[in-house]
Every structure is written in structure tokens, then in C-alpha cells.
Amino acid sequence: MRPAAEQAAQSLREEILSGAIASGTRLGEAELAGRLSVSRTPIREALSRLAAEGLVELQPNRGARVATWSTEQLREIFELRLRLEPYAVRQAVPHLSEEQLAELDRLAAEMMRAGKPGRAQDLTKIVELNRRFHGLFIDAAGSPPLAGALRGVTHAAVVHQNFHDYTPDALRRSLHHHVEMVAAARAGDGDWAEAIMRAHLHNARATMIGGRS
Amino acid sequence: MRPAAEQAAQSLREEILSGAIASGTRLGEAELAGRLSVSRTPIREALSRLAAEGLVELQPNRGARVATWSTEQLREIFELRLRLEPYAVRQAVPHLSEEQLAELDRLAAEMMRAGKPGRAQDLTKIVELNRRFHGLFIDAAGSPPLAGALRGVTHAAVVHQNFHDYTPDALRRSLHHHVEMVAAARAGDGDWAEAIMRAHLHNARATMIGGRS
DNA sequence: CTTGCGCCGATTGCATGCAATCTGTTTCTG
DNA sequence: CAGAAACAGATTGCATGCAATCGGCGCAAG
Numbered sequence: 001m002r003p004a005a006e007q008a009a010q011s012l013r014e015e016i017l018s019g020a021i022a023s024g025t026r027l028g029e030a031e032l033a034g035r036l037s038v039s040r041t042p043i044r045e046a047l048s049r050l051a052a053e054g055l056v057e058l059q060p061n062r063g064a065r066v067a068t069w070s071t072e073q074l075r076e077i078f079e080l081r082l083r084l085e086p087y088a089v090r091q092a093v094p095h096l097s098e099e100q101l102a103e104l105d106r107l108a109a110e111m112m113r114a115g116k117p118g119r120a121q122d123l124t125k126i127v128e129l130n131r132r133f134h135g136l137f138i139d140a141a142g143s144p145p146l147a148g149a150l151r152g153v154t155h156a157a158v159v160h161q162n163f164h165d166y167t168p169d170a171l172r173r174s175l176h177h178h179v180e181m182v183a184a185a186r187a188g189d190g191d192w193a194e195a196i197m198r199a200h201l202h203n204a205r206a207t208m209i210g211g212r213s
Numbered sequence: 214m215r216p217a218a219e220q221a222a223q224s225l226r227e228e229i230l231s232g233a234i235a236s237g238t239r240l241g242e243a244e245l246a247g248r249l250s251v252s253r254t255p256i257r258e259a260l261s262r263l264a265a266e267g268l269v270e271l272q273p274n275r276g277a278r279v280a281t282w283s284t285e286q287l288r289e290i291f292e293l294r295l296r297l298e299p300y301a302v303r304q305a306v307p308h309l310s311e312e313q314l315a316e317l318d319r320l321a322a323e324m325m326r327a328g329k330p331g332r333a334q335d336l337t338k339i340v341e342l343n344r345r346f347h348g349l350f351i352d353a354a355g356s357p358p359l360a361g362a363l364r365g366v367t368h369a370a371v372v373h374q375n376f377h378d379y380t381p382d383a384l385r386r387s388l389h390h391h392v393e394m395v396a397a398a399r400a401g402d403g404d405w406a407e408a409i410m411r412a413h414l415h416n417a418r419a420t421m422i423g424g425r426s
Numbered sequence: 427c428t429t430g431c432g433c434c435g436a437t438t439g440c441a442t443g444c445a446a447t448c449t450g451t452t453t454c455t456g
Numbered sequence: 457c458a459g460a461a462a463c464a465g466a467t468t469g470c471a472t473g474c475a476a477t478c479g480g481c482g483c484a485a486g
Contacts, residue, residue, distance in 0.1 A: 003273060003274075003439070003440095004439080004440070005439075005440085006273075028466095028467075028468095029467075029468070030466090030467075030468095038440080038441090039440060039441045039442075040441085040442095040468090041254075041439080041440055041441065041442090042439080042440065042441095044258070044468090044469090045257075045261065045439090045440095048258065048261045048262070048265075049261070049265075051265070052261075052262075052264070052265030054361065060216060060219075060447095060468090060469090061216075061446085061447055061448065061467085061468055061469075062447095062448070062449095062467090062468080063448095063467070063468070073356075073357065073358060076356040076357070076358045076359060077358045079356075079359075080297075080356075080358055080359060080362055083296050083297065083300065084293075084296065084297075084362075087296065143286075143289040143292075143293075144286065144289070145286060145289045145290045145293055145365070145366055146289060146292075146293060148267065148365055148366075149293055149297075149362040149363075149365070149366060150362075152358070152361055152362070153358055153361075153362060216469070216470095217469080217470070218469080218470085241436095241437075241438095242437075242438070243436090243437075243438095251470080251471090252470060252471045252472075253438090253471085253472095254469080254470055254471065254472090255469080255470065255471095257438090257439090258469090258470095273438090273439090274437085274438060274439075274476085274477055274478060275437090275438080275477095275478070275479095276437070276438070276478095
């Protein structure tokens with residue numbers, strides 16, 4: 001049997017990232033222990049790890065809540081991502097294996113399908129696919145310190161289920177960015193991929209916090 | 214009485230950052246519990262937090278060790294710092310209060326004294342002063358996400374007691390950088406301060422991992 | 427002499443119970 | 457009636473005890 005703490009952390013992580021638990025929700029230790037059928041000890045351990053990842057906020061003697069971000073913090077987060085993530089993509093491009101490129105293709109294509117306007121549109125699914133898309137690039141950059149610095153910062157958009165707030169135009173742009181980024185990666189053109197990632201983030205920022213504030 | 218876990222974390226943090234516990238040292242829970250006169254539970258909590266800060270590495274079922282960094286990781290760390298810390302300084306400059314400027318003055322001056330060649334030279338003291346110097350700029354930038362991203366990454370140089378490996382020339386340059394950075398900050402010139410920080414980091418990188426690898 | 431297997435001490439992971447702290451409500455006082 | 461103190465329920469923080477896992481040593485087989 002796998003360690004209980006890690007399993008609890010994984011469960012919570014998925015529930016938070018999938019939006020099943022909303023931002024700001026209080027996380028009582030006893031409640032979680034009952035729901036996941038483990039003692040409070042591994043729950044505390046799990047919450048501690050999630051706090052390290054920036055997914056939950058831990059206040060002394062006052063328990064844990066799913067992390068929240070002010071618009072000011074979102075602004076700062078995008079400033080950070082704009083400095084790090086395009087660089088990560090550039091570093092990743094020469095390291096990408098054929099399997100990873102295929103996976104990126106698959107993710108980008110599936111996002112296009114899930115995003116097509118109409119009855120079958122599934123924005124929640126896009127959030128998850130998008131998370132894996134960005135995560136794959138970050139991991140492929142092959143720099144643990146870089147991945148660590150980006151870890152806490154990429155979650156904000158996911159938890160806020162950002163795609164739900166996109167305008168149709170912004171959504172279409174975003175999905176096409178993914179496809180173009182894979183094309184750039186396949187061409188081995190780091191400059192190109194970096195530029196698209198930069199545009200991709202600007203597009204996201206504009207819809208999440210508005211321009212010209 | 215203050216929470217035991219935080220107190221244990223603080224103690225360990227200081228011991229690690231001061232170099233009292235060397236990089237790579239094994240940290241047994243029972244040993245620490247005895248030495249700090251608390252149970253193993255808060256020790257585990259403390260180790261968990263320090264792992265989140267990147268000061269210790271936590272391997273499942275195999276305990277904790279003080280973090281170590283390969284030269285490759287040091288290279289990646291400096292790449293990150295070069296992207297974030299000059300930006301942090303630039304953001305900090307307009308926010309600095311008179312008290313903070315005075316504190317920076319004091320730190321820079323004291324480092325100059327402690328670094329003066331001769332019998333009274335105290336490189337270990339410089340490491341600690343330097344840590345506070347950089348930390349003050351990072352905090353003054355007023356961006357929790359930025360501070361979080363830099364937190365884990367600035368510790369590597371401190372734990373390795375980097376100043377002990379500096380050549381006399383590199384040390385002199387480094388100390389003068391501090392003074393000049395405060396001058397730039399006092400002049401309210403973000404560009405200037407940013408440029409000096411960039412040079413400061415390049416100087417550090419050159420002595421820690423060598424140029425032209 | 428080297429290599430693989432199995433046992434034993436040591437260490438980490440987890441559950442449980444109790445003490446300390448916080449929150450919301452009530453009650454007392456000015 | 458307003459505000460502060462005090463009580464009660466609930467929740468977090470910590471200590472202790474036990475089960476699971478790991479690392480090292482010895483022993484036997486090749």
C-alpha cells in the first residue's frame with residue numbers, strides 16, 4: 001500500500017485543481033480524515049505539502065483553506081510567469097522526445113475539440129488538459145529549480161478555472177497558441193516557441209485581470 | 214510559549230544557514246527531538262517546512278538530509294536568480310523606506326568591515342549579513358509570489374558558505390557592489406540598482422561555478 | 427574471493443489521546 | 457442599550473505507542 005500521506009495529498013490536489021473544492025474553502029482536518037479514511041496525522045502532512053506547493057494556505061491555530069489570490073497577486077503572478085515560462089519553453093524545446101511531442105500534439109488537439117463552441121464544449125476539461133500541457137514543458141526544461149519556482153505560481157489560474165471566463169475570441173486564440181507552440185517545438189525553433197508562450201500568457205493575463213488597469 | 218514546530222524550524226534554519234550543519238548531513242528525527250527537547254511530531258512538521266523552503270531534502274522512508282546542489286543545479290539556480298533578483302531590486306527601489314535604506318547602509322558597511330583582509334576578517338559573518346541584505350530587497354519588492362519563487366533559490370549560496378571560496382578580487386568587487394546598490398537605491402534609480410545586482414550575480418556565479426564551462 | 431539472500435537493529439510512518447487555542451454566544455457591568 | 461468579560465463547543469498542536477520499512481551485517485553458494 002502506498003504511503004497514506006501522499007495518497008491524501010494526491011486526492012486533495014486533484015480535487016482542488018479540478019475545481020471540485022472552490023478557492024477559499026475551509027479544510028478541517030477531522031473532516032478530511034473521515035472522508036479519506038485515514039488519521040489526522042497524514043492529513044496534516046498532506047496539507048503541509050500542499051501548502052508548500054501554494055495550493056492551500058495554512059494559518060497557525062486556525063486551520064487550512066484552499067488558497068486565494070487577490071487581483072494584485074494575480075498581476076504579480078503573471079509578471080513572474082512571463083519571466084520564467086517562456087524561458088522554460090525555450091529550454092525544453094531541444095530536450096523534447098518524440099513521445100513528448102506526440103503527447104503535446106494529443107493535448108493540443110483534444111483541447112481544440114473540447115473548446116469547439118456548441119453543446120459538447122467542456123471548459124473544465126480544458127483546464128486540466130492545459131495544466132498538463134504547461135506542466136510537460138516545464139518538466140521537459142530539465143531544471144528542478146526552475147520547476148520549483150514555477151510550481152506554486154502556475155496553480156493560480158487552474159484553481160480559478162480560468163477558461164470559464166474567457167471570451168470566445170480569447171479562447172480561440174489560446175487554443176491555437178497551443179497548436180502553434182507544438183509546431184514550433186517540432187521545428188526545434190526555441191525562439192518561436194518562446195514568443196508564442198509569451199503571447200499566450202499575455203492573452204491569459206488580459207482576460208484574467210484586464211489590461212490598462 | 215511559541216509553537217514548538219515553528220521554534221524547531223527556526224532553530225534548524227539558523228543552524229543550517231549559519232553553516233553549523235553542513236550540506237548533506239543526515240537529520241534524524243529522534244536525534245533532533247532530543248536535542249531540541251520536543252517530540253518527534255513537531256520535528257517532522259519543521260522538517261516539512263524546511264523542505265518546502267528547499268533547505269532540506271526529504272526522501273520517503275529514508276529521512277531528511279540538508280539539501281545539496283550539483284554544479285548543474287547551481288548553474289540553473291543562478292540562471293533563475295539572474296532573471297528574478299534584478300527585477301526584484303528594481304521593484305523594491307521605489308518602495309524602500311528611510312529605515313530600510315539605513316538598514317541597507319548598515320549591512321553594506323558592516324560587510325565591508327568584516328571583509329577587510331587581515332586578522333579580523335570574518336567571512337562567515339558576511340554570509341549572514343549578505344543573506345539579510347538580499348532578503349531585505351526581496352521583501353521590499355512587495356510581491357509574495359516573487360518572494361516565494363526566490364526563497365528556495367537564494368539559500369544554495371548561503372548553505373555553501375560561498376564567500377569562503379571567493380578570490381580577494383571577487384570579494385572586494387562583491388562588497389563594493391553592495392555599497393553601490395544602496396547608493397543606486399537611495400538615488401531612486403531602479404535601472405542602476407538592477408544593473409548592479411546583475412553584475413553582482415554574475416560575479417558570484419563566476420566564482421562558484423567558473424566561467425566558460 | 428565475490429555475490430546473493432535473510433535476519434536484526436534502527437528509523438520512519440501512522441493512529442490515538444490529551445492539552446492549548448480559537449470562535450461564537452451568553453451574560454454581566456457601566 | 458452598548459461593550460467587554462467569560463463560558464462552551466469545536467479545532468488545532470503536541471506527545472506517546474505501535475506497525476511498516478530500510479540499511480547493514482553475517483552466512484552460504486558459486
